[in-house]
Amino acid sequence: MSQQTEAKKAKQKKSLTRIIVEVIAVLSCAVFFLVPFYFIIVNSMKTSAEASQLSIAWPNEFRILENIQEVLAARDNMLLLAFFNSTVITVSSILILLVVCSMAAFVLHRRKGKAISVIGTTFLAGLMIPPAVVPTIWVLEQFHIFKTFPGIILVMVAISIPFSIVLYTGFIATIPKSIDEAAIIDGCGGFRLFFSIIFPMLKPIHSTVIILNAVQIFNDFVHPLYFFPGSDNATVQLTLYNFMSMYNTDWNLLFTNVLLITIPPFILFLIFSEKIVAGMTAGSVKG
């Protein structure tokens, strides 16, 4: 009897230490990783005067709706325009990437020979090589597409091609070749084989490619800065940058802006976090 209670006590003690460990883990992680986000959210709700204290205190006066209105209206609805521009760039780039990269990955994986492996390596090199800035502008100007949607979209596609091809190649490797062979015997040509049989089978990896590129392109600051300048061409990340000089001290508005442009990736994260993690780890280990 006493032995039993002792064992029970030991078990309780053990579970208590476990709870303590869990609490410490969660707390330290929250302090380190969540406080900056808490700081952004709290300050986006304050008045300009209160936000200028840069503290994490709870707001005395809630101004989040007014702040959102003000941020949206600033500079002739610049943020709305930026959301539109970023959406156009993100969606168009992804649509092109889906088609061209899956096609390319299919040939790169299935075809054998020296030439194709050289081409494959050339694509992979894009994972390492930093894009050449001014020469790219120079090329865009030759085609008269500098500062235009087609220009920035094609640049985004070009720099996203290597990683997307890595993702597709990894997935196509799991599709048995016997499927191709059966289709070939039935008289399917290359294009029909790909578009009517292989492409629909790529659904799971399509969604990974869509989500990863959506986050990447939507959050991109550097490339729109270089290849899509001009106030009519604002993209969401650049609104922050323009904002900083304009509202030097209006931190509440700046953080409201940060909050608004973080919402789309946050929603993707909530719905697809497993998929994002899987895609990033698979792609990176192979790349």
Added chain:
Amino acid sequence: MKVNKVYSYALLIPAGLIYGLLFLYPTIMSFFFSFTRWTLTDWEWIGFENFIMFFEESSLMIGFKNTFIFAFLTAGLKVVLGLILAVILTSQLKTKRFIRSTVFFPVLVSTIAVGIAFSVLMHPSEGLINQTLGLFGINGPNWLGNPSLAIYSVAFVDVWKGVGIATVIFIAGMMSIPKDYYEAHQIDGGNKLNAFWYITLPLSRPAINAVIILALIGGLRTFDLVWAMTGGGPGFSSDLIASIIYKQYQAGFYGLSTAGNVILFIMVAVIVFPIFKFLNRREVDL
């Protein structure tokens, strides 16, 4: 032969055309234009002048040094911290899903937003970090205003934002280690530290290699975080090659900017490629 015909090069053309015209072609041309004084419409051959300028001007040279420090420091910290987090998150912890999501979320937030938030948190007198240090009687430094500290502060934020990727890659690697190894180790009477040292670490080699390479490439190319936090300042003290490329481009020195691009290319090739080869050779030895 007949099979290769089905997998026609035609399927490769769209991707090849976009990638070739807007990525490969500019990269190749950058080698030419880096030897010129260039106005986009006109160029004049000036030999190695741009490169000599890069290594003689102290304001440009410092970017070279900083890029080196930044890339290796952030890569090293991401490996060490990522491994620690991954060990914690593959343990029995019940809250590990929550913690993993929290650690990973900053990866998906825009770099500029993170940079702005941290430049406020790092404010020398009002910022939360120094206020908190003040509670413990510590007089916090001027994180971003001190020229010899600024680049390290930016590196810290880069690790904060990017350690989540390293962590999930390590977790994926550790999950694929067969449980039998740990059981055998336990039966032999080994402790947990030894298990980490002799089982987890060697068998996570491929994941560690991937993180090192990814972090180095990312670190060498970093621009947006520095731009959001310090703008390369104070002075030029936290400039990276990528931020110098931008500054020279803005100033209209296209040839010089492109020379910066070529130097970055060579740095990536000279640093990352041999490390990649070295790491992969070790992997084969195992």
